[in-house]
Amino acid sequence: MDRRATFWVLYLPPLLLLGAFFLIPLLLMFVYSFRADMHGSFFQLWQPSLNQYTKLISTGSYWRLLGVSSLMALVISISAVVLSYPIAYFIAFYGRQRAGFYLVLLLVPFWTSYLLRVMAWKIMLGTEGVINSFLLYINLIQEPLTALLYNRNAVMLTLIYVWIPVATLPILAALQRIDIALFEAAADLGARPIHQFLRITLPLSLPGVLAAFFMVFIPTVGEYVTPLLVGGSRGSMYGNIIQDFFTKAANWPFGSAMSMVMLAGTLILVAIAVRLINVRDLLE
């Protein structure tokens, strides 16, 4: 068997798997979003309709929710980036031979189960939870605070916590690439530390900062698990409404249309991100 024959052996299984369980499902959802309702079999002839999209476009609350979800993702990703920058800075410039250990220390929480960490926040923020019972115990409050759990703030707090280790990685990579000779040259020329930071470190680490932002922002817009656990009905995001239309509300064509909007939005974001960031740098 030569290289050419081997090609087909290597080519067909991935193509079949990705075609059948990635490409076709997404195309199917695209087609399904043009169904007027769920009556009748999918394989019988049915009249395509734009009903779902006109309903989606004309209903302000869905746009508002998409806007709120994007805004939440914006706050979450900026907070995560700002909070991670000093961590990356510390590891890059003060970690020395312990840098590898510090990095593992940072990543261990990220490697433990996502669901469990989110649940831990639920245990901490609840009315009978750790924070409330502690505040009651030290007599700082008389009644448990109900404002901690089941709202958008709880979702944002939890997600910032979840993303900090992720946001640190690209910033760290960018900082570690900076040539140390630049600092020496700047110091020789009389630049004070603060100016060295503002004129050298910060500009040169911006690609990493941008990468960190998108690595957090893109998955956060489509989030539905964290709001499900700590957000309650007041903390719902766009993804939760999609979930509702495929479960409780059982309106799959409309849910499909909503999913297509989210998919399109995500792909546009990725296209922007790829333009702004050198993806090859990230893969190292």
Add this chain to the structure above:
Amino acid sequence: MTTFRNSLPLKGYFFGLIALLYLPIVVLFLFSINANTYLSFPLQGLTLGWYEKLFASDALLRSARNSLVVALGSSLTATLIGTMVSLLMTRYQFRSKGLLVAMAVLPLIVPYIVLAVALLLLFSVLNIERSLLTVGVAHTVVALPYVLLIVGARLAGFDANIEEAAMDLGASYPTTLRRIVIPMIAPAMISAWLTAFTVSFDEFALALFLAGTQPTFPVYLYGQLRFANRLPIMISLAVLMMIGTLALVLIAERMRRSD
């Protein structure tokens, strides 16, 4: 390196944030040895009782077994398929290459909720009963990008001339793959396999839609959240699993870096 001479505030910030990152994990551990069914301050007493009760809870153990089966199956498939794509990506030129690689990387980017409902749609249109197999298929697809990144990087990093040499000496291409290429990328493949395993093992967003009547552990855990008195038992298993997953990840990381 002294941009700022005094590193103490930075060091304090780093370790403060690390402490905060570990806090929820400590809370979970405390919860699993706490005598009460909710975690309130101060603790009422410590117990290992939840860990004992855990081994008498059939449905819970079955869900853990389901997770294990799905994670094993999907991670092995993803490693195999992902290695194939990596070989194609680094060793072949063909017209649909861009499309294939894009399809293999995109599951990293497409929101899980969108992929979940799209697969749900596919299985229901085709009248395929939801089961561990449907969850496994979804996990294979989302684990693929990780395999591609890990194995692809390794393949790109070593000299293709070694393969040419083997073939010049008369080895067929499959033999070259088996005797030269696979042994060289084996550490990366094992690392990719362990990563794929952990991706699947505690995956919830896709499994919730696709598990049907055979819940994996995270799905079962979610279903039991309503019953507060069951929570400590669930958490005790979760803590055990967390320790197991962590061990796997650390091994995977060590193998990836040992290259």
